[in-house]
Amino acid sequence: MLATNGIKPLASFTTLGELEVYLSKGSVDVIICQICPACEAGLLLLSVLNRMHKSGKLEQLPSVFWSGETSMIELARRGDDNCTFGLPAIGQTAWIKCMGGVAMTALESLARLAKAAGIHVEILHQCGAIALNDAFRAALLIHAKNDAEPAQATFDSLAEDEIISALTTGEGLRFVFQPQFDLLSRRVVGAEALVRWKHQRFGDIPPSVMIPLVNHLGLDLLLFSLVEMWAIKVMLALKHENYRIPIAVNASAKTLCTPQFAERLAARMHGVGLPTHLLKLELTEDVPEPDELLLSAALTAIRAKGFQISLDDFGVGAATMNLLVNISFDEVKIDGSFVRALGEYSSSGKVISGFINWARLLTSNVVAEGIEDESTIPMLHRLGCRVGQGYALAHPMEFDDFMVFMKKQN
Known part of the structure; x- marks a missing residue:
């Protein structure tokens, strides 16, 4: 998909430690990471970027794209007294939309906090070439706006x-x-x-x-x-x-x-x-x-x-x-x-x-x-x-x- 959009990846990493070492040597424009149940690196990445930026190790904050498999997870059925979410369904099954096993509302809340810290986050609900292209356009506009603002x-x-x-x-x-x-x-x-x-x-x-x-x-x-x-x-x-x-x-x-x-x-x-x-x-x-x-x-x-x-x-x-x-x-x-x-x-x-x-x-x-x-x-x-x-x-x-x-x- 990156190739379809004419973008050449610079590097790929499997751990946050590897990425942090790489970022300490120079800045990047966009980081794409997958949200999945077996890996929390995509979520913890925001904290790492914020810490590096505040300490002066990262001059420019990159945009972050989250991708992952979306699904609907059942919260509770009618009459279920063991609803751990405290949201019993009345007359029907209650569902919540998730990405990689993480509630979409939680991802959106985290993205809002990241935005307040100056980190632009895009949630790719449909990780296709078109969605990826739109996300890059949004990131480009964000960086252009930031460059225009007086430091x-x-x-x-x-x-x-x-x-x-x-x-x-x-x-x-x-x-x-x-x-x-x-x-x-x-x-x-x-x-x-x-x-x-x-x-x-x-x-x-x-x-x-x-x-x-x-x-x-x-x-x-x-x-x-x-x-x-x-x-x-x-x-x-x-x-x-x-x-x-x-x-x-x-x-x-x-x-x-x-x-x-x-x-x-x-x-x-x-x-x-x-x-x-x-x-x-x-x-x-x-x-x-x-x-x-x-x-x-x-x-x-x-x-x-x-x-x-x-x-x-x-x-x-x-x-x-x-x-x-x-x-x-x-x-x-x-x-x-x-x-x-x-x-x-x-x-x-x-x-x-x-x-x-x-x-x-x-x-x-x-x-x-x-x-x-x-x-x-x-x-x-x-x-x-x-x-x-x-x-x-x-x-x-x-x-x-x-x-x-x-x-x-x-």
Whole structure:
């Protein structure tokens, strides 16, 4: 099959040890491995690649293709009291799809974790020449995208005074607004205010680089104030056009726990004639608050002033789960990693459905973020998610463009 696609294998190995020695001498683009009951190397390979990459022994992470014989394995028959999976079948036999004796849902979960670590995994459900060719095309696109993204090391030389200057003078900063839509009617029901920084030497600085630098310097409150100022500017312009939609602004726990935060923010809103419920505060985990009691008290004081509180990046890490259990939120935002995996992994739909049901039990609204594929929109709606944002709906827009967009929407 490789020959059919014009690809010449460089080497083949039977053990992980042999492969690790080979990789330590140079990088490869793709590793194809078989999933089978007698060999766990294909599963442990991901851990080996991650360890080598973190230690600097592997500069470029290869794509991994999993192949294997697929089958349906019977879980339990009707009336079977010895179901080890805890999933007794009601009225029929229960089956689970497997590859090489491993549940497909387990493989998909492992592939998601690998993706979070930067390893692209393709599961070849039908290991034929066409499927293999499609997998290579996908890997090629992934590597091209990774090459285009600025490396973290590029920004290591960013001087602290440069971000301080940008925040105090506004030079190079852009404030943009990404609409949030009702997924059924495609009506705009809100927006998120975001900041972008264009450096004179490095060009656009990713938020993943800018925000940690801001937090490291203790400038998160200053950044929040700048974004909040632009959010109020947009709300006033929308009020003039008779629009009433909430604008969300990201804020760390440290920022929200600032003394007298709720009072000062409410005074600014009332000073310009805006109701507080139009400003939504999205709690991020950029700077976690170690004192959960203080955070809970601060959020309660903010909600008492009429502001809405949203939990950002829900589902990522145990911290967000603990927050949702112990603190009340008006809204939870499902992290984009789950949304992007919706069309790729069958288990993602079940996870998102579970998130939505949990949020409903806690009387919280749900927003799906990171919607980049049009096909996921009806899927999210069927799962019970009513509101979403992402490139498939609208890109972030600067002030004037956003206002024009809103008028056209009307």
